[in-house]
Amino acid sequence: MGVYVLLAAAIAAEVTGTVSLKLSDGFSRLWPSVVVIVAYALAFVLLARVLSAGMAVGVAYAIWAAAGVALVALVGALFLDERMTPLMVAGLVLVIGGVVLLELGGAR
Template sequence: MTLVFLMCGVLTEVAATLSLRMASGRGGRKWLLAVLAGYLASFTCITLALKDGLALGVAYGIWAASGVALTAVASRLLFHEPLTKVMDTGIGLIAVGVLCIEIGAAR
């Protein structure tokens, strides 16, 4: 269940961040409720993952890094924001960093 909680935490954080983008535009106040609900759900899921035994450094590292990478890709698809080769490289480095955190936590 730990990984399920962590994945839910990442996905709800990304949804909240994308909703924040909508709230800053023409979407207005209704999107602010989605932002609030998304971040509340995300922190709840991360808390459940921590209670289930996931180390804080691992949880936060994966949560933050995955959130950044997924938000960059989703904003490209949804809002047609740029995703350059340098950004693609950064996303690749994030994936390598998350892998290093996982390997390091297993030792």
């Protein structure tokens, strides 16, 4: 399995866990709470596999974190009635742009 496929799966698991945190209502709801634990465990296992496959930790974490932030913000805006202003969108674009620059700077 390619390193970027593993990283995408780690990101998907992290986003699932983070959205489930909101749905767990402070860990007072059982099934969303279970999803949080399983999803975060899976996210870290997959991220560890990405790192053991040779991706630089700074690049892997930057992609994982930035994509997670952007996707959670989008899920919040689209499905959880959370606000998304143009300034917030600009911030997300800057975060993603920074990750792209990290990736380009590490390319040889």
